[in-house]
Amino acid sequence: MSARPYNFSAGPAAIPEEVLQQAAAEMLDWQGSGMSVMEMSHRGPQFGRIIAQAEADLRELLGISAEYHVLFMQGGALAENAIVPLNLSRGAKADYVVTGSWSQKSQLEARKYCDVQLVINAHETVNYSTIPAFSQWKPRAEAQYLHYCANETIDGVEFHDLPSQFSLPLVADMSSSILSRPIDVGAHACIYAGAQKNIGPAGLTLVIVHREMLGHALPVCPSAFDYSVVAKNNSMYNTPPTYAIYIAGLVFRWLKRQAEEGLTGIAAIAERNRKKADLLYRCIDESALFANRVNPACRSRMNVPFFLRDERLNEPFLQGAVERGLLQLKGHKSVGGMRASIYNAMPLSGVQALVAYMREFERSH
Numbered sequence: 001m002s003a004r005p006y007n008f009s010a011g012p013a014a015i016p017e018e019v020l021q022q023a024a025a026e027m028l029d030w031q032g033s034g035m036s037v038m039e040m041s042h043r044g045p046q047f048g049r050i051i052a053q054a055e056a057d058l059r060e061l062l063g064i065s066a067e068y069h070v071l072f073m074q075g076g077a078l079a080e081n082a083i084v085p086l087n088l089s090r091g092a093k094a095d096y097v098v099t100g101s102w103s104q105k106s107q108l109e110a111r112k113y114c115d116v117q118l119v120i121n122a123h124e125t126v127n128y129s130t131i132p133a134f135s136q137w138k139p140r141a142e143a144q145y146l147h148y149c150a151n152e153t154i155d156g157v158e159f160h161d162l163p164s165q166f167s168l169p170l171v172a173d174m175s176s177s178i179l180s181r182p183i184d185v186g187a188h189a190c191i192y193a194g195a196q197k198n199i200g201p202a203g204l205t206l207v208i209v210h211r212e213m214l215g216h217a218l219p220v221c222p223s224a225f226d227y228s229v230v231a232k233n234n235s236m237y238n239t240p241p242t243y244a245i246y247i248a249g250l251v252f253r254w255l256k257r258q259a260e261e262g263l264t265g266i267a268a269i270a271e272r273n274r275k276k277a278d279l280l281y282r283c284i285d286e287s288a289l290f291a292n293r294v295n296p297a298c299r300s301r302m303n304v305p306f307f308l309r310d311e312r313l314n315e316p317f318l319q320g321a322v323e324r325g326l327l328q329l330k331g332h333k334s335v336g337g338m339r340a341s342i343y344n345a346m347p348l349s350g351v352q353a354l355v356a357y358m359r360e361f362e363r364s365h
């Protein structure tokens, strides 16, 4: 098989090739069962093993204690924007930190269910280019939770320190950064993530929620979205996205295999992610043609937006990239320019190939 191109998509995003190959090999007959995973009853013994193993591996990777439920849900992070306040706000007050396009969407949706206050609105002050200092945050003591987005996929802004000094339960959208580095799950009341960035295929949403947060869903909350109902039924109140859970499980196994030189899988991948991001930002900062507008202290390690100083070069840049096997580099439509998403599945060699192309393009333009 010839080498596959490097895929810089923001999501649905690249999946490790080893995982795709294993899924292909098991497509028609999963481990002698005579069935594809897609064809199995979600309540049968085979799928029971698949989901239990996936949960155990995820718990090990992220150090998730028994105090937390791991829920396999559907609807993506945008559905969680409603599901979180439906479950956790008690129809009262909730505080939101807006550091980019996704947290802005989160707070707008939450307003349907509770009294929302913005602790920070980085658009009004800094146009989503930095995270205002925690000392400026003034959350309400009586708020039910404090919501933030760990990594703004579109704007390229990431928290490198946790906003954990506030006494409120912390809720995080980690759609585009989960499993990219070790995280302190214990500092959070609830973490959610759509799978299609750094976990697996679209259709699966992961929720990690502390037990004590459950049991306060608003009466209008759909049963399939009530965390206590989902937890009580081991994510099988309704049919879960079985195939996506299976692929996520293979990705978790792949992550565990990345362990090296005394580092756990997550620590090893985090180190690789730091190297990849450093290489790309250095190339951008040293260039007279390319620019990134985010404060270096909160630049994302997963999503690197950059602009060409001459916009007329956008199309030729993208065309040359495709010719070199560098796919899906076009920036989000709301910000323009370019965006390289370099999730766990992107090898260092992919970033090296991109940097080599950027240098070559700058020399010839």
Ligand SMILES: *Cc1c(COP(=O)(O)O)cnc(C)c1O
Residues within 6 Å of the ligand: 011, 075, 076, 077, 078, 079, 102, 149, 151, 152, 153, 173, 174, 175, 176, 194, 195, 197
């Ligand atoms: C992609 C993304 C979303 C939207 O996810 P859906 O699965 O499309 O609902 C929300 N938040 C963040 C941080 C994302 O990266």
